[in-house]
Amino acid sequence: MAQKIPQERIKKILKILRRTYPNVKTALHHRNPLELLISTILSAQCTDKRVNQVTETLFSKLRTVRDFAGVSLPDLEEMIRSTGFYRNKAKNIKACCRDILKKHGGKVPDNMEALVRLPGIGRKTANVILGSSFGIPGIVVDTHVKRLSQRIGFTTEKDPIKIEFDLMAAIPKKDWIDFSHQMIQHGRALCTARKPRCPECPLRDLCDYGCNAA
DNA sequence: CTCCCGATAT
DNA sequence: ATATCAGGAG
Numbered sequence: 001m002a003q004k005i006p007q008e009r010i011k012k013i014l015k016i017l018r019r020t021y022p023n024v025k026t027a028l029h030h031r032n033p034l035e036l037l038i039s040t041i042l043s044a045q046c047t048d049k050r051v052n053q054v055t056e057t058l059f060s061k062l063r064t065v066r067d068f069a070g071v072s073l074p075d076l077e078e079m080i081r082s083t084g085f086y087r088n089k090a091k092n093i094k095a096c097c098r099d100i101l102k103k104h105g106g107k108v109p110d111n112m113e114a115l116v117r118l119p120g121i122g123r124k125t126a127n128v129i130l131g132s133s134f135g136i137p138g139i140v141v142d143t144h145v146k147r148l149s150q151r152i153g154f155t156t157e158k159d160p161i162k163i164e165f166d167l168m169a170a171i172p173k174k175d176w177i178d179f180s181h182q183m184i185q186h187g188r189a190l191c192t193a194r195k196p197r198c199p200e201c202p203l204r205d206l207c208d209y210g211c212n213a214a
Numbered sequence: 215c216t217c218c219c220g221a222t223a224t
Numbered sequence: 225a226t227a228t229c230a231g232g233a234g
Contacts (some may be wrong), residue, residue, distance in 0.1 A: 028230075044231040050221070051230085084219040088232080122232050142230040160231085184230060193228060194224065 005153050009206055010170055013152065016202050017182040024181040026132045028052065033108035033133040034100075035059055038068070038093055040125045046083040054083055065106050068097035092120025110134045123161060131177040139167045140180040144187030151191065151209035 027048040028039040035055065042051045058079050062068050068076075076090040083089065096118045100108060108129065109115050115126035127138035139145070141160040145167075149155050155166040171179055190197045198210030205212075 026230080040230075041232095043229090045219080045229055046231095047222080047229050049229095082220060084221075084229085085217095085231085086219070088218055092232085120232065124231060128230075140230075143228080144230065180230095188230090 005170065010154075013203060013206050014171070014175055014179065016206070017179065017186065020202050021182040021185045024178070024185045026128065026181065027184075028128075029055060031059075033110075033129060034065055034068075034097075036133050037096065037108055037121070037125070037129055040128045041089055041093055041096070041120050042080060042083045044085060044089070046085075050083055054080055065097045065100050068093055069101050089120070095119040096121065108133070110136065112138070123164060127164075127180070131180065135177075137173050137176040138180075139164050139171070139176045140184070141167070142184065143193075144184045144191075145180060147193060148183050148187050148191050151196075151207060152203065153208035 026036070028036060028043060029052045030036040030039050038058075039051055039055050042054060061079070062071060071094060073090055073094060076094060077086050080086050080089055080093075099118055100106060104114065109118070110130070110133075112123070112126050112130065115121050115129060116123060124140055124142055127140045130136040130138050131140065141149075141164045146160055146163055149163055149167060150158075154170060155163045157163050157166055167179075168176070186203075190201050196210060198204055198207075201207070201210070204210065
């Protein structure tokens with residue numbers, strides 16, 4: 001909806017984020033779009049540290065779309081169990097790869113419409129893949145981007161998809177990919193859910209939360 | 215809205 | 225003990 005936060009302030013925030021996190025990219029270890037897709041499915045409600053720990057072994061055993069499409073569910077479940085939601089994730093990963101094989105010639109789709117039609121892939125996961133594997137601009141609204149956007153005052157919405165569109169309206173398209181990574185990094189480093197370190201925050205003078213809370 | 219779910223920080 | 229971690233589907 002209507003962005004109440006002035007353009008002037010947005011410019012300053014983007015500038016500080018770029019300066020504070022100059023070369024951020026996804027923390028999910030991957031070598032190709034397939035590995036990123038699987039890592040991102042696994043990352044739901046799980047730390048990227050654990051995902052990387054699991055995928056190191058997983059990707060040494062299963063390498064191709066065919067491998068994942070043909071794996072036995074109990075085997076896959078056991079390999080990813082520690083990431084939580086492991087039954088849903090295993091089922092979705094396998095079904096995803098079967099669809100990619102059948103409907104997309106074994107290639108991970110490079111557009112939003114096709115990606116969100118795959119089982120277990122919503123706009124957040126799709127935007128991660130589009131941005132980091134194909135360089136296609138999108139804003140990743142995960143738990144961090146949601147929380148920070150609300151705290152800073154970018155949005156008053158609660159639905160991640162509405163937040164995504166609020167952010168797209170407020171932020172230049174060329175900044176979407178880096179902005180997502182910078183917000184996620186900032187959420188992990190300082191603007192944490194439980195005990196945000198507002199006094200140390202480079203955005204403290206531009207934020208509605210913490211020190212400046214009403 | 216609820217359910218899926220293990221691991222870790224607080 | 226409980227909130228939270230790069231969510232998505234029914």
